[in-house]
Amino acid sequence: MGAEMNTGVLSATSGESGVDALMKAVRAGRAAEVPTLLESLDAAARLEALGRLKTLRSEVRSWDWNRWEETTRVRRALYVAGAGCHTGAAAAAGWLGGRDLLSWRTENGVLALRVLADRTPAWRADVALRLAAKPAVAEDSYGLIRGLVEGSGAAVPATDGYVLGWMRQITDSGLLEHLRADPQTPVLVAHALSMQETPDQLTGSGSSGAATHWTTALAALTEEGVLDRAELVDLCVSRLLRGGRQRDLRLPLALLQLVPPTAEERRDRIADWIGMTADATSPVAGYAQKTLSGLALEGALPGGAFAEMTAGVLFRQEKKLLRAQLSLVNKVLTRHPALAAEVLPVVADAFGHDDTEMQQRALQVVARHLNSVDDETRYGLAEAASLLGPVHRSAAEAVFGRRIAERELLPYEEILPPVPEPQYLPGPQGSLEELVEDLLVEQRRSSGAMEFERALDGLVRHAHQDRDCVAERVREAFSDAYWQDTSGPTGHADVDFFRHGPRGLDGVLAALVGKVQRERIEAGRTQTVPMTTCVHGAMEVTQDTRIWEIAHLIGGGTLPLLLATPTRHTGGIDPLELARRLREYADAGLEPAPVDLGHALLRVRRQDASASQAAEEADALGSEAGTRLAAWLRCGNPLEATVRFHPRAKEKGSGRWWLVDRVLVEMAKRQDFRKEFPRTFHWLGGGLLPNARRCYHWEQVPERWATLLPADRELLAACLLSSMASGVDGDSARDVTGPLTLLAEGEGQVGRAVALVLAFGLGCRDADDRLRAVDALLVLAARGDLDARQVGRDLAWLLAERSMKPNRLADAARTAAATGAYGTVWTILSEALPTLLEAETPIRGLGELLAIAADCVERCGATGELAGLDRHASARGTSQLVTQSKRLRNALRQGTDQGATETS
Known part of the structure; x- marks a missing residue:
């Protein structure tokens, strides 16, 4: 290092300017020479050097990663030289707090203090306070800030970052001695106790009595009078009152116990x-x-x-x-x-x-x-x-x-929620200005499925009337949209933003203004569902195909409106409204778009009271589309799916252990369906291989997926099974039961798949998911569509094979019963409990389930016997399992007949 410094001095005295010598040292990464070289520079020279340092800093940012060693050395030198060349406190603090120089703050604190030693105390205090106020800077710059504070006589900067750096510096085997000798201890301890997130050093510094244990050290300092006892108690109580995570409350609680x-x-x-x-x-x-x-x-x-x-x-x-x-x-x-x-x-x-x-x-x-x-x-x-x-x-x-x-x-009355009234969607969009406003809202935040459908239909209707006007308004309103910037090495439309899908409405908007390659639109509207994909992937492709079809036809004169726009919030279409839309097409001499028509047929409410009248009106149209609608409304159950499960692996790491990996959904083969519908729908008629490989869509359950099959609840439930299963045994899956609300209020038959998704929902990991499942269960019960016994049987095998945790089911059952649906909950539990009671080894948490069952029986007056109950009720002991078994047996023997069910 000495040789390098001598070289720098010689070059400066042999014709090379001081600024050149400084830059040469910085570019070579010789940070230790910088303080000496700065001493010979006056204010003008430092200003000149500062401009060159900034240029070098920009250059270093562009260096490739393989120059990281050189980058490291140069940034060390830049850090020190820039601090010494800045004359303003704010600018100096900005340089010392630069993100690209972050790694070198602690290491070069001594050198930076040397180059700032000639500044006034007020100037150094200002820099210290500015650095301490930056959370991302203060912790790593603790040594520099501390030196500036002590050298200038400034007040102790009690900020989160400074406190964290201080704690990291002194937490070692000499903690108590460091705290006792540090004059800043009272101020910084007070701030640490008031922080919203307790520092790691305070929560994980060893066991009580250890040399690094902060709680023990603070209690000792309080006894010695170094810390004010009354102030410490006040800080701890105030922190506990604010609440938060238990991790953050552990220290103040422990201190109150040591310093009562x-x-x-x-x-x-x-x-x-x-x-x-x-x-x-x-x-x-x-x-x-x-x-x-x-x-x-x-x-x-x-x-x-x-x-x-x-x-x-x-x-x-x-x-x-x-x-x-x-x-x-x-x-x-x-x-x-x-x-x-x-x-x-x-x-x-x-x-x-x-x-x-x-x-x-x-x-x-x-x-x-x-x-x-x-x-x-x-x-x-x-x-x-x-x-x-x-x-x-x-x-x-x-x-x-x-x-x-x-x-x-009074006789028992089952209380169920009122049957939900149908929610009808508003009519077509109004003016073009209103449409554009809705489209802007849709772009800035993800709205619901029905808002999406209404905006899409409005866009089609307005573009049919005047495509050029709509395109111009879209171009103006979405001038800053990502898909507007298609500039690339070869010019227009070189960047393909839509190779992974239309991204909702964006694909249609971009197509209107010519920002989508025609090849991309053509590939999207003619794509097929791979036979090896999962049902969620198939649903996604089917929805995307419709969007690309609209992008292809919009404003071309053949698409006056969308047939598949729902009329109800579930995604369903009233039959008479669909017949009216087809008449509008027939009167205009137009043929419907194939995929749009296919979506409309899947959404039409075949069980509606007006279905027969709508079929007659559709027949009278004399069009192919009208004939298809009439035949579809008259068919009974055109689509079906079978649900099976692979056996659970014995060992967790040996194959199929997770529930989500074992779901097997097989669509019934319907050749007539596949002949009449476009290829994107063929998976619904048996076009998927029934494999059980993991579905990688299981944490994504968009609401619009549930609106694809609003008239076929059983088929929709089968498609959603893997999503629900991920909520049961997944570690991070959340918000998977959202579609259950639409499923409960939809149409179509109810069978095993519906019972399974309800059972999965009741056992989900997330409490909000369980609450939505309870709501769906009660709505189905109120509509008379709930097969409570099948739900109970499915819960029984899920619990018996340890795929579901009993405490989650207990929480859901307790919530449902608290609404007044004691009879419904008892019917479910009466089917689920025998399998569990007869097991050789009772599952953990069975006593809690029995307590809920006993409460339901006591309130609804059910009677009878429950297989396996006597074995536990006759056992000795005071465990919850024995106690609640006796209670449930007594309730079943002493109860009265259940009263009539009533909705309220």
Whole structure:
């Protein structure tokens, strides 16, 4: 290095300018020489050098990756030289914070500090604060920022990035000594405790007592007085109140346990503790509950606050917290009976809890302290007892006497949602300006399937009237669209944006303004579905073929409107409306587009009451398309699919283990269908090989796929099976049950495939997916289309072979039952449970399913026997499986006949 420095000095004294020498050193990557070379440069020379440094920096950015070693050396030197040549604080901070120089900040902090040492303290403080304010810069530039702060006397920059860099620097075996000796510790610790995301060093720095354990070190510093104890407690409580991930709350919770609040601080923060018991994560709520429990038993918690705390805890689902709270209520009321009138009505809210054990415990607490309240309060508690499940009715009568016995017991009524009213789509688009506005909205955000269809139809109608005008408006409105830029090495249309599909409406819009190669449109509209593709790939190709057909015909005089535009939100087309559209074609002497007509026939509602009249009107048209519509409306079930499953592999890594890999869907071979429909539809008539290889569309379930077959629910369900299966055993699949809503409200027969997609949906990993499956199940039940027993049988084998987790089904079943559909849920579970009860080794979570079944039986009054139940109900022990088996057996033997089902 010394030889290199001497060379630089000699060249500068032998005719070479100082700027040239500096640039030579920078270009050679000799960063260590830069501070010395900068000392000889005045302001004008540094300004000249800065311009050349910027040019070199741009040049380095374009260097190929195989020059990475040279790039590394040059950027080191650029980092230091640029810092020394900038005169403005903002510009210097911008240079030191450059993304391309990011890797060299920490390493060259010392050199950068050397070249900035001659600047004023205010200037260096300004640069430090600017760098600290940049999250992506401050962490890696911690050493530089720290040096600038200490050299200028600036305030400690308490920012997230600076704190992260500080923690990374001092977290080692000498952590406690570093913290004790660092004057910035109080400020930076306070900021660290207030950060929304707790730094990794605070959450993963070893076990309690380890040399690198931050919690232990901070507690020790608090005892020594280095950190203010009251401030630390305040910061920890404030952080817990803000909530967040348990990972981010672990440190403040642990600190409060090591540095506990004083008795006065506990009393002053009663409102904070109550808020935590109601809304915080389970560990935090448990800590707050324990703190309030001590105050309550000491008599330091006012009755109103204790009642508020009890209400918040009893609203939660964690049984541990609920049990502890009811036990606390019992102890507090034993010591302070005067609080009973204020607290017992809150306890009575637990009479409606989902868990019957919690109902029982709440009733026991009320019974023990009932004598401490007046008659009016007793009457209110007796009224609340109506929320108790039937299993506790006799116990409630023993507590409240005639108040319960004299209540009229109404017959059970199944509550199902009202049958959804049909939602009709608006008519054709209005003016061209309205259409363009809708198209712009469609481009900026992905709208629903029906908005897409309506916009597509409007585009066709307006282009039929004046293609040139529509094309000009599209060219203006979408001037910045990606498909407008087709400039390439050979000129117009050299860039093919649509080789993987029309991308929704973009392919049609681009075709209107001549931005799509004609060969691409021709290939798209004549493409066929490969025999080896999956059903999702087939659905995608079929939809894309229609788009390319429209792109080919739009504005050419032969496409006045689209036949396949739905009239209902499910994608269905009313038969009379389709007949009217065909008449419009016939009157104009035009033939329908083949793929558009095929889509329209698949969407027409064959089971509609007007189907017969529409068939007669279609016959009267005398056109080939009219004859096809009439025949289609009169056919019974033109399309079918068979669903099978490959056996599950015994070992997870030996072939077919995942449910999604085992689904096998085979379309029935229909030669007549394949003769009448274009080739893009032939897969529906048996044109796919029934293979079970993995479908790579299973995380993509566009709503418009479900609108392809709105009149054939069973076939649509078969096509969606692999998507639903991925939601059951996939790790990342989400939002796969969206099409179930359209399927439940669609048309056509219901069979095994519909039952299977419902069963898959009820066992999905994602809670929102399960909720949509519950909604679909209840809608089908309300319409009288639900085969609940088949759903139960499918659930039984999914659970028995461990393809579905019982706790997910329990969550879905509990949600469905809570709506009032106890009879429906019991019918499903009565089919699913025998297989599980008779298994040699009961599955984990079976007790939870039995608890839901028992609740349904108690409420709907079902009777009978359940295979395999006696074996578990007769067993000894207090496990949930044994307890709930006994409860379910008693309910089935003591129940009454189920009442009539009613929709509400």
